[in-house]
Amino acid sequence: MSSLHDIPGTQPVTPPPRHPKAIGVGVMGLHEGRTMLTALATRCRHLYPVAGCDLDAEKTAACKREWPGLFYTSDYDEMLERPDVGVAAIYTPDSQHAQHIIRAFRAGKDVICTKPLVNSLDGAREVLAAGRQTGRRLMVGQSTRFFEPFIRQRAAFQRGEIGDVELADAHYIHRMDWYYRKSPWAATDTDWVFLGLSHPLDLLRWYLGPIERVQAIGLRSRMGGAFSVAGKDIYLVNVAAKSGALGRAMGHYGCHELPRARNCIELMLYGTEGSSLAQYHDMRYVHTTAADARATGGGFQPGALGEVVEDYLYAGRHYYFNSEVHGMHYGEFANYADDFGRALVEHRPCSPDLEEGIETFCLMEAVRRSAAVGGSVELAPLLEEAGLH
Ligand SMILES: NC(=O)c1ccc[n+]([C@@H]2O[C@H](COP(=O)([O-])OP(=O)(O)OC[C@H]3O[C@@H](n4cnc5c(N)ncnc54)[C@H](O)[C@@H]3O)[C@@H](O)[C@H]2O)c1
Numbered sequence: 001m002s003s004l005h006d007i008p009g010t011q012p013v014t015p016p017p018r019h020p021k022a023i024g025v026g027v028m029g030l031h032e033g034r035t036m037l038t039a040l041a042t043r044c045r046h047l048y049p050v051a052g053c054d055l056d057a058e059k060t061a062a063c064k065r066e067w068p069g070l071f072y073t074s075d076y077d078e079m080l081e082r083p084d085v086g087v088a089a090i091y092t093p094d095s096q097h098a099q100h101i102i103r104a105f106r107a108g109k110d111v112i113c114t115k116p117l118v119n120s121l122d123g124a125r126e127v128l129a130a131g132r133q134t135g136r137r138l139m140v141g142q143s144t145r146f147f148e149p150f151i152r153q154r155a156a157f158q159r160g161e162i163g164d165v166e167l168a169d170a171h172y173i174h175r176m177d178w179y180y181r182k183s184p185w186a187a188t189d190t191d192w193v194f195l196g197l198s199h200p201l202d203l204l205r206w207y208l209g210p211i212e213r214v215q216a217i218g219l220r221s222r223m224g225g226a227f228s229v230a231g232k233d234i235y236l237v238n239v240a241a242k243s244g245a246l247g248r249a250m251g252h253y254g255c256h257e258l259p260r261a262r263n264c265i266e267l268m269l270y271g272t273e274g275s276s277l278a279q280y281h282d283m284r285y286v287h288t289t290a291a292d293a294r295a296t297g298g299g300f301q302p303g304a305l306g307e308v309v310e311d312y313l314y315a316g317r318h319y320y321f322n323s324e325v326h327g328m329h330y331g332e333f334a335n336y337a338d339d340f341g342r343a344l345v346e347h348r349p350c351s352p353d354l355e356e357g358i359e360t361f362c363l364m365e366a367v368r369r370s371a372a373v374g375g376s377v378e379l380a381p382l383l384e385e386a387g388l389h
Pocket of ligand 1: 028032053055091093096114115116141183195329
Protein backbone atom coordinates (compact mmCIF):
# COMPACT_ATOMS: atom_id res chain seq x y z
CA MET A 1 0.00 0.00 0.00
CA SER A 2 1.42 3.38 -0.90
CA SER A 3 0.93 6.59 1.02
CA LEU A 4 1.33 10.25 0.22
CA HIS A 5 4.94 10.00 1.33
CA ASP A 6 5.82 7.30 -1.22
CA ILE A 7 5.13 9.65 -4.12
CA PRO A 8 8.03 12.04 -4.80
CA GLY A 9 7.07 15.70 -4.63
CA THR A 10 3.88 15.11 -2.68
CA GLN A 11 5.21 15.85 0.79
CA PRO A 12 2.83 18.48 2.10
CA VAL A 13 5.55 20.38 3.89
CA THR A 14 9.33 20.67 3.62
CA PRO A 15 10.94 19.23 6.78
CA PRO A 16 12.88 21.92 8.68
CA PRO A 17 16.63 21.43 9.28
CA ARG A 18 17.26 19.31 12.37
CA HIS A 19 18.66 21.10 15.44
CA PRO A 20 22.19 19.81 16.29
CA LYS A 21 20.94 18.74 19.74
CA ALA A 22 17.65 17.25 18.48
CA ILE A 23 16.36 14.35 20.59
CA GLY A 24 15.08 10.94 19.40
CA VAL A 25 11.47 9.96 20.17
CA GLY A 26 9.93 6.51 20.64
CA VAL A 27 6.17 6.51 20.01
CA MET A 28 3.91 4.17 21.99
CA GLY A 29 0.49 3.31 20.46
CA LEU A 30 0.43 3.64 16.68
CA HIS A 31 -2.99 5.00 15.80
CA GLU A 32 -2.81 8.64 16.93
CA GLY A 33 0.86 7.78 17.43
CA ARG A 34 1.22 7.24 13.68
CA THR A 35 0.14 10.85 13.21
CA MET A 36 2.84 11.79 15.69
CA LEU A 37 5.49 9.83 13.76
CA THR A 38 4.59 11.82 10.63
CA ALA A 39 4.56 15.09 12.58
CA LEU A 40 8.03 14.33 14.00
CA ALA A 41 9.51 13.26 10.67
CA THR A 42 8.17 16.13 8.60
CA ARG A 43 7.59 19.16 10.79
CA CYS A 44 9.81 19.12 13.90
CA ARG A 45 13.26 20.61 14.40
CA HIS A 46 14.07 19.67 17.99
CA LEU A 47 12.72 16.09 18.00
CA TYR A 48 12.85 13.27 15.46
CA PRO A 49 11.33 9.77 15.34
CA VAL A 50 13.50 6.74 16.13
CA ALA A 51 11.10 4.00 17.27
CA GLY A 52 7.48 2.84 17.35
CA CYS A 53 5.71 0.36 19.64
CA ASP A 54 2.29 -1.31 19.38
CA LEU A 55 0.78 -4.69 20.25
CA ASP A 56 -1.06 -4.65 16.92
CA ALA A 57 1.13 -6.16 14.15
CA GLU A 58 -0.90 -4.57 11.32
CA LYS A 59 -0.55 -1.05 12.71
CA THR A 60 3.16 -1.60 13.20
CA ALA A 61 3.54 -2.92 9.64
CA ALA A 62 1.71 0.12 8.24
CA CYS A 63 4.12 2.46 10.06
CA LYS A 64 7.09 0.40 8.91
CA ARG A 65 6.00 0.81 5.28
CA GLU A 66 5.75 4.56 5.77
CA TRP A 67 8.87 5.06 7.95
CA PRO A 68 11.08 1.98 7.26
CA GLY A 69 14.20 3.34 8.95
CA LEU A 70 12.78 3.24 12.49
CA PHE A 71 13.01 0.51 15.16
CA TYR A 72 9.70 -1.29 15.84
CA THR A 73 8.65 -3.54 18.70
CA SER A 74 5.57 -4.76 20.57
CA ASP A 75 7.52 -4.64 23.85
CA TYR A 76 7.44 -1.19 25.51
CA ASP A 77 10.37 -2.01 27.81
CA GLU A 78 12.49 -2.92 24.79
CA MET A 79 11.76 0.51 23.32
CA LEU A 80 12.52 2.21 26.63
CA GLU A 81 15.88 0.43 26.90
CA ARG A 82 17.16 2.05 23.71
CA PRO A 83 19.69 4.85 24.26
CA ASP A 84 18.53 6.65 21.09
CA VAL A 85 15.08 7.14 22.64
CA GLY A 86 15.29 10.31 24.75
CA VAL A 87 11.54 11.02 24.81
CA ALA A 88 8.67 8.53 25.02
CA ALA A 89 5.49 9.78 23.31
CA ILE A 90 2.43 7.95 24.67
CA TYR A 91 -0.75 7.33 22.62
CA THR A 92 -2.23 4.26 24.34
CA PRO A 93 -5.81 4.14 25.73
CA ASP A 94 -6.48 6.66 28.55
CA SER A 95 -6.47 4.16 31.42
CA GLN A 96 -2.93 2.98 30.53
CA HIS A 97 -1.25 6.40 30.43
CA ALA A 98 -0.27 6.44 34.12
CA GLN A 99 1.66 3.15 34.07
CA HIS A 100 3.27 3.98 30.70
CA ILE A 101 4.43 7.40 31.93
CA ILE A 102 5.83 5.97 35.17
CA ARG A 103 7.77 3.26 33.30
CA ALA A 104 9.23 5.87 30.95
CA PHE A 105 10.27 8.14 33.84
CA ARG A 106 11.93 5.20 35.62
CA ALA A 107 13.79 4.32 32.41
CA GLY A 108 15.23 7.85 32.41
CA LYS A 109 13.06 9.21 29.57
CA ASP A 110 11.19 12.49 29.29
CA VAL A 111 7.59 12.10 28.20
CA ILE A 112 5.00 13.51 25.85
CA CYS A 113 1.59 12.14 26.86
CA THR A 114 -1.52 12.74 24.82
CA LYS A 115 -4.57 14.12 26.61
CA PRO A 116 -5.93 13.09 29.05
CA LEU A 117 -2.74 12.83 31.09
CA VAL A 118 -4.44 10.36 33.47
CA ASN A 119 -8.05 9.36 34.23
CA SER A 120 -7.90 8.41 37.93
CA LEU A 121 -6.86 10.08 41.18
CA ASP A 122 -4.53 7.16 42.01
CA GLY A 123 -2.89 7.54 38.60
CA ALA A 124 -2.48 11.31 39.15
CA ARG A 125 -0.81 10.82 42.53
CA GLU A 126 1.54 8.10 41.29
CA VAL A 127 2.56 9.95 38.12
CA LEU A 128 3.25 13.17 40.04
CA ALA A 129 5.30 11.28 42.63
CA ALA A 130 7.30 9.46 39.93
CA GLY A 131 7.97 12.74 38.11
CA ARG A 132 9.27 14.33 41.31
CA GLN A 133 11.38 11.29 42.26
CA THR A 134 13.03 10.92 38.85
CA GLY A 135 13.22 14.62 37.90
CA ARG A 136 12.10 13.75 34.35
CA ARG A 137 10.03 16.26 32.39
CA LEU A 138 6.62 15.87 30.78
CA MET A 139 4.43 17.76 28.34
CA VAL A 140 0.70 17.03 27.96
CA GLY A 141 -0.35 16.89 24.30
CA GLN A 142 -3.26 19.33 24.62
CA SER A 143 -3.58 19.55 20.87
CA THR A 144 -6.26 22.26 20.67
CA ARG A 145 -4.00 24.88 22.24
CA PHE A 146 -1.59 24.29 19.35
CA PHE A 147 -4.04 24.74 16.45
CA GLU A 148 -3.58 27.94 14.44
CA PRO A 149 -6.56 30.05 15.61
CA PHE A 150 -5.92 29.11 19.25
CA ILE A 151 -2.24 30.10 18.93
CA ARG A 152 -3.28 33.45 17.46
CA GLN A 153 -5.97 33.99 20.09
CA ARG A 154 -3.40 33.37 22.83
CA ALA A 155 -0.86 35.75 21.29
CA ALA A 156 -3.54 38.50 21.12
CA PHE A 157 -4.47 37.81 24.76
CA GLN A 158 -0.79 38.08 25.75
CA ARG A 159 -0.53 41.39 23.85
CA GLY A 160 -3.37 42.67 26.07
CA GLU A 161 -5.96 42.89 23.28
CA ILE A 162 -8.60 40.97 25.26
CA GLY A 163 -7.76 42.50 28.65
CA ASP A 164 -8.79 40.47 31.67
CA VAL A 165 -10.96 37.51 30.68
CA GLU A 166 -14.18 37.74 32.68
CA LEU A 167 -16.03 34.91 30.94
CA ALA A 168 -14.69 32.00 28.84
CA ASP A 169 -17.05 29.69 26.96
CA ALA A 170 -15.71 26.48 25.39
CA HIS A 171 -17.13 23.32 23.90
CA TYR A 172 -16.17 20.11 22.14
CA ILE A 173 -19.03 18.34 20.38
CA HIS A 174 -18.41 15.26 18.23
CA ARG A 175 -20.49 12.24 17.29
CA MET A 176 -18.52 9.20 18.46
CA ASP A 177 -20.19 5.99 17.25
CA TRP A 178 -17.28 5.46 14.82
CA TYR A 179 -14.82 5.86 17.70
CA TYR A 180 -16.49 3.13 19.83
CA ARG A 181 -16.27 0.76 16.85
CA LYS A 182 -12.58 1.57 16.35
CA SER A 183 -11.63 1.75 20.05
CA PRO A 184 -14.14 -0.09 22.31
CA TRP A 185 -12.14 0.96 25.42
CA ALA A 186 -13.53 4.49 24.90
CA ALA A 187 -16.98 3.27 25.98
CA THR A 188 -15.92 1.07 28.87
CA ASP A 189 -12.58 2.15 30.38
CA THR A 190 -12.77 5.93 30.67
CA ASP A 191 -15.27 8.77 30.79
CA TRP A 192 -16.02 11.53 28.29
CA VAL A 193 -15.06 14.06 30.92
CA PHE A 194 -11.46 12.84 30.39
CA LEU A 195 -11.62 11.90 26.70
CA GLY A 196 -13.49 14.77 25.02
CA LEU A 197 -14.16 17.37 27.69
CA SER A 198 -10.41 17.52 28.43
CA HIS A 199 -10.13 19.99 25.52
CA PRO A 200 -12.61 22.69 26.66
CA LEU A 201 -11.71 22.24 30.34
CA ASP A 202 -8.00 22.71 29.59
CA LEU A 203 -8.85 25.85 27.61
CA LEU A 204 -10.83 27.29 30.55
CA ARG A 205 -8.00 26.56 32.97
CA TRP A 206 -5.48 28.11 30.53
CA TYR A 207 -7.29 31.46 30.48
CA LEU A 208 -8.99 31.65 33.87
CA GLY A 209 -6.08 30.40 36.00
CA PRO A 210 -6.61 28.14 39.03
CA ILE A 211 -10.23 27.00 39.36
CA GLU A 212 -11.92 27.13 42.77
CA ARG A 213 -15.14 25.15 42.22
CA VAL A 214 -17.29 23.57 39.55
CA GLN A 215 -20.93 22.71 39.10
CA ALA A 216 -21.80 20.15 36.44
CA ILE A 217 -24.73 18.14 35.19
CA GLY A 218 -24.59 15.26 32.73
CA LEU A 219 -26.57 12.68 30.86
CA ARG A 220 -25.93 9.50 28.87
CA SER A 221 -27.23 9.97 25.32
CA ARG A 222 -29.26 7.33 23.50
CA MET A 223 -26.24 6.63 21.29
CA GLY A 224 -24.01 6.34 24.35
CA GLY A 225 -26.46 3.85 25.85
CA ALA A 226 -26.42 1.77 22.66
CA PHE A 227 -22.64 1.39 23.07
CA SER A 228 -22.92 0.79 26.86
CA VAL A 229 -20.90 3.90 27.66
CA ALA A 230 -19.81 3.54 31.28
CA GLY A 231 -20.35 7.14 32.39
CA LYS A 232 -22.05 10.12 30.79
CA ASP A 233 -21.44 11.49 27.29
CA ILE A 234 -23.23 14.84 27.59
CA TYR A 235 -21.86 17.42 30.04
CA LEU A 236 -22.72 21.00 30.98
CA VAL A 237 -20.21 22.65 33.31
CA ASN A 238 -19.94 25.99 35.11
CA VAL A 239 -16.63 26.92 36.73
CA ALA A 240 -15.60 29.72 39.09
CA ALA A 241 -11.90 30.65 39.06
CA LYS A 242 -9.97 31.82 42.11
CA SER A 243 -9.63 35.20 40.35
CA GLY A 244 -13.44 35.52 40.34
CA ALA A 245 -13.69 34.99 36.56
CA LEU A 246 -16.27 32.55 35.23
CA GLY A 247 -16.24 29.79 32.62
CA ARG A 248 -18.61 27.40 30.93
CA ALA A 249 -17.85 24.15 29.11
CA MET A 250 -20.08 21.83 27.13
CA GLY A 251 -19.56 18.39 25.56
CA HIS A 252 -21.85 16.07 23.62
CA TYR A 253 -20.54 12.85 22.07
CA GLY A 254 -23.74 11.17 20.90
CA CYS A 255 -25.45 13.79 18.74
CA HIS A 256 -25.99 14.71 15.11
CA GLU A 257 -23.33 17.31 14.38
CA LEU A 258 -24.06 20.55 12.58
CA PRO A 259 -20.54 21.78 11.78
CA ARG A 260 -21.66 24.61 9.49
CA ALA A 261 -23.49 26.15 12.43
CA ARG A 262 -20.95 25.39 15.12
CA ASN A 263 -17.41 24.00 14.86
CA CYS A 264 -16.72 20.97 17.01
CA ILE A 265 -14.28 22.85 19.26
CA GLU A 266 -14.71 26.56 19.95
CA LEU A 267 -13.37 28.92 22.58
CA MET A 268 -15.07 32.28 23.08
CA LEU A 269 -13.33 34.80 25.32
CA TYR A 270 -15.09 37.86 26.72
CA GLY A 271 -12.53 40.25 28.20
CA THR A 272 -12.44 43.77 29.56
CA GLU A 273 -10.82 45.09 26.33
CA GLY A 274 -12.28 42.83 23.63
CA SER A 275 -13.72 39.48 22.64
CA SER A 276 -12.47 36.65 20.44
CA LEU A 277 -13.43 33.23 19.09
CA ALA A 278 -11.09 30.41 17.98
CA GLN A 279 -12.45 27.47 15.99
CA TYR A 280 -11.41 23.90 15.23
CA HIS A 281 -11.78 22.56 12.38
CA ASP A 282 -12.50 25.56 10.22
CA MET A 283 -9.32 27.34 11.29
CA ARG A 284 -11.10 30.65 11.82
CA TYR A 285 -10.13 33.27 14.36
CA VAL A 286 -12.69 36.02 14.88
CA HIS A 287 -11.98 39.00 17.08
CA THR A 288 -12.77 42.59 17.94
CA THR A 289 -10.42 45.33 16.82
CA ALA A 290 -10.09 49.04 17.45
CA ALA A 291 -12.35 50.81 14.95
CA ASP A 292 -10.17 53.80 14.10
CA ALA A 293 -12.59 56.39 12.72
CA ARG A 294 -9.67 58.60 11.62
CA ALA A 295 -8.73 56.11 8.89
CA THR A 296 -12.04 56.46 7.03
CA GLY A 297 -13.63 59.60 8.39
CA GLY A 298 -16.46 57.36 9.63
CA GLY A 299 -18.28 58.72 12.65
CA PHE A 300 -17.80 55.77 14.99
CA GLN A 301 -18.84 56.11 18.60
CA PRO A 302 -15.81 56.58 20.89
CA GLY A 303 -14.55 53.14 21.95
CA ALA A 304 -16.49 51.32 19.19
CA LEU A 305 -14.87 48.05 18.15
CA GLY A 306 -14.89 46.49 14.68
CA GLU A 307 -15.02 42.75 13.98
CA VAL A 308 -12.37 40.85 12.03
CA VAL A 309 -12.62 37.33 10.62
CA GLU A 310 -9.27 35.64 9.92
CA ASP A 311 -9.50 32.37 7.98
CA TYR A 312 -6.44 30.10 7.66
CA LEU A 313 -8.09 26.91 6.38
CA TYR A 314 -6.60 26.96 2.89
CA ALA A 315 -3.30 28.56 3.88
CA GLY A 316 -2.87 26.09 6.75
CA ARG A 317 -4.28 22.89 5.32
CA HIS A 318 -0.92 21.51 4.09
CA TYR A 319 0.74 21.94 7.45
CA TYR A 320 -2.19 21.10 9.72
CA PHE A 321 -4.04 18.43 7.73
CA ASN A 322 -1.48 17.01 5.26
CA SER A 323 -3.16 18.87 2.36
CA GLU A 324 -6.66 17.68 3.11
CA VAL A 325 -9.10 20.45 3.96
CA HIS A 326 -9.91 18.72 7.23
CA GLY A 327 -8.00 15.72 8.53
CA MET A 328 -5.73 14.27 11.20
CA HIS A 329 -3.78 16.24 13.78
CA TYR A 330 -0.37 16.59 12.06
CA GLY A 331 0.17 20.32 12.60
CA GLU A 332 -1.02 20.52 16.21
CA PHE A 333 0.96 17.43 17.21
CA ALA A 334 4.09 18.83 15.56
CA ASN A 335 3.58 22.19 17.28
CA TYR A 336 3.37 20.76 20.79
CA ALA A 337 6.10 18.18 20.20
CA ASP A 338 8.53 20.76 18.89
CA ASP A 339 7.61 23.15 21.70
CA PHE A 340 8.59 20.42 24.16
CA GLY A 341 11.74 19.50 22.19
CA ARG A 342 12.84 23.12 22.23
CA ALA A 343 12.12 23.41 25.95
CA LEU A 344 14.33 20.33 26.56
CA VAL A 345 17.16 21.48 24.29
CA GLU A 346 17.16 25.03 25.68
CA HIS A 347 16.33 24.05 29.30
CA ARG A 348 13.22 26.22 29.30
CA PRO A 349 9.80 25.59 30.89
CA CYS A 350 6.96 24.13 28.81
CA SER A 351 3.18 24.21 29.13
CA PRO A 352 1.12 22.24 29.97
CA ASP A 353 3.76 20.50 32.09
CA LEU A 354 3.30 17.70 34.64
CA GLU A 355 1.95 19.86 37.48
CA GLU A 356 -0.40 21.80 35.20
CA GLY A 357 -1.60 18.52 33.71
CA ILE A 358 -2.36 17.11 37.17
CA GLU A 359 -4.24 20.30 38.06
CA THR A 360 -6.35 19.95 34.89
CA PHE A 361 -6.97 16.29 35.78
CA CYS A 362 -8.33 17.50 39.17
CA LEU A 363 -10.65 19.90 37.33
CA MET A 364 -11.93 17.01 35.16
CA GLU A 365 -12.40 14.79 38.21
CA ALA A 366 -14.31 17.57 40.00
CA VAL A 367 -16.63 17.82 36.98
CA ARG A 368 -17.16 14.05 36.95
CA ARG A 369 -17.99 14.03 40.68
CA SER A 370 -20.29 17.04 40.48
CA ALA A 371 -22.25 15.50 37.59
CA ALA A 372 -22.38 12.13 39.38
CA VAL A 373 -23.63 13.32 42.77
CA GLY A 374 -25.05 16.81 42.14
CA GLY A 375 -24.06 20.12 43.71
CA SER A 376 -20.80 21.99 43.42
CA VAL A 377 -17.36 20.47 44.02
CA GLU A 378 -14.35 22.38 45.39
CA LEU A 379 -10.99 21.67 43.78
CA ALA A 380 -8.76 22.21 46.82
CA PRO A 381 -9.28 18.75 48.44
CA LEU A 382 -8.67 17.01 45.10
CA LEU A 383 -5.46 18.94 44.50
CA GLU A 384 -4.31 17.93 47.96
CA GLU A 385 -5.17 14.26 47.38
CA ALA A 386 -3.25 14.31 44.10
CA GLY A 387 -0.21 15.66 45.99
CA LEU A 388 -0.14 19.16 44.49
CA HIS A 389 -0.51 21.21 47.70
N1 LIG B 1 -6.59 15.49 19.92
C1 LIG B 1 -5.88 14.57 20.49
O1 LIG B 1 -4.85 14.87 21.00
C2 LIG B 1 -6.35 13.15 20.52
C3 LIG B 1 -7.23 12.67 19.54
C4 LIG B 1 -7.64 11.33 19.61
C5 LIG B 1 -7.20 10.52 20.64
N2 LIG B 1 -6.36 11.03 21.59
C6 LIG B 1 -5.87 10.17 22.70
O2 LIG B 1 -4.88 9.31 22.17
C7 LIG B 1 -4.92 8.06 22.86
C8 LIG B 1 -5.05 6.93 21.85
O3 LIG B 1 -6.23 7.13 21.10
P1 LIG B 1 -6.44 6.37 19.70
O4 LIG B 1 -7.64 6.95 19.08
O5 LIG B 1 -5.16 6.35 18.96
O6 LIG B 1 -6.76 4.89 20.27
P2 LIG B 1 -6.65 3.50 19.48
O7 LIG B 1 -7.45 2.53 20.24
O8 LIG B 1 -6.99 3.70 18.04
O9 LIG B 1 -5.10 3.16 19.53
C9 LIG B 1 -4.44 2.77 20.72
C10 LIG B 1 -3.27 1.91 20.29
O10 LIG B 1 -2.52 1.55 21.45
C11 LIG B 1 -2.11 0.18 21.28
N3 LIG B 1 -1.82 -0.39 22.61
C12 LIG B 1 -2.69 -0.56 23.64
N4 LIG B 1 -2.05 -1.08 24.70
C13 LIG B 1 -0.75 -1.23 24.34
C14 LIG B 1 0.41 -1.72 25.00
N5 LIG B 1 0.36 -2.12 26.28
N6 LIG B 1 1.58 -1.76 24.31
C15 LIG B 1 1.64 -1.34 23.03
N7 LIG B 1 0.57 -0.86 22.35
C16 LIG B 1 -0.61 -0.80 23.00
C17 LIG B 1 -3.29 -0.49 20.59
O11 LIG B 1 -2.91 -1.68 19.93
C18 LIG B 1 -3.72 0.60 19.62
O12 LIG B 1 -3.07 0.50 18.37
C19 LIG B 1 -6.09 8.13 23.84
O13 LIG B 1 -5.63 8.47 25.12
C20 LIG B 1 -6.94 9.25 23.28
O14 LIG B 1 -7.70 9.92 24.28
C21 LIG B 1 -5.90 12.31 21.53
